[in-house]
Ligand code: NAD
């Protein structure tokens with residue numbers, strides 16, 4: 001037997017923003033051959049394909065999921081395949097199919113083969129009635145289709161845990177900021193795109209949110225550390241928040257981000273041209289109360305806004 005707890009790890013949606021970083025970290029810890037990256041698309045030269053095993057997998061193809069789990073002796077699935085907020089609002093049928101049916105297929109495989117599952121949630125589970133600093137336990141009334149699918153996935157995870165004993169774990173990620181992968185389809189994407197624009201020849205950016213839109217955000221290194229640490233935690237430590245733990249990183253507005261970037265790149269200019277994504281952002285909280293994650297599994301973020309800006313500019317240069 002190879003790898004983690006006598007089996008291999010499978011990552012769905014591995015070529016996306018989180019997968020690009022997560023697969024590398026998991027391979028560093030467990031060895032390349034132990035971590036099978038999968039996605040619906042092929043992307044030549046992508047590090048997840050170049051640096052270890054890669055297989056095409058559509059998470060709607062339940063038979064192939066089951067076959068892969070058996071053939072590759074999978075014990076853990078990090079299920080990252082999904083459609084993000086802005087894209088979900090454009091195509092709600094596709095959003096429902098991939099986010100809900102895809103997750104149900106993964107949970108069915110977990111039930112059949114006794115797997116541990118990481119299924120990420122999002123700050124999009126909150127709605128306009130959530131307090132500006134979102135508590136862990138609060139009514140979840142999202143107004144976006146994306147947020148609704150994330151609430152449904154948290155509930156589905158809890159049902160599989162309570163009814164069938166499936167070990168499902170999840171985090172309500174804030175908007176994630178990283179440099180290894182391009183981003184698309186999300187509402188918090190501006191906080192990644194802005195760095196690419198700032199370092200471009202023109203050094204200007206048209207921001208699709210207004211200057212004062214405060215949102216919870218996090219640097220990818222913190223998110224990856226949180227993910228792996230939650231998955232390594234003994235099952236007894238986890239509480240009824242297990243399928244959607246709040247975690248807090250930083251909270252800032254586009255204006256505050258620009259102010260920080262200007263300290264390094266004084267010629268950079270940002271213009272504000274809000275589009276439909278402003279509505280989604282306005283329905284989300286400003287910041288996150290993560291006391292329960294701190295208590296249950298000792299979570300604590302490390303990166304503040306200044307260090308995120310330093311990291312992004314240094315690495316993208
Ligand atoms: P992403 O859009 O960058 O990547 C998703 C990947 O899923 C893509 O590579 C895509 O090709 C793949 N995919 C789409 N449909 C598929 C299918 N049918 N079968 C297999 N793969 C498919 O997304 P991400 O940012 O890496 O997000 C991963 C997870 O984290 C999602 O559940 C998302 O909702 C959640 N999340 C992300 C953020 C963030 O800021 N990135 C914040 C909160 C929650």
Ligand code: SER
Pocket residue numbers: 084085086121122123124173174175176185186187188189
């Ligand atoms: N960052 C994600 C998005 O904007 C939130 O889950 O869609």
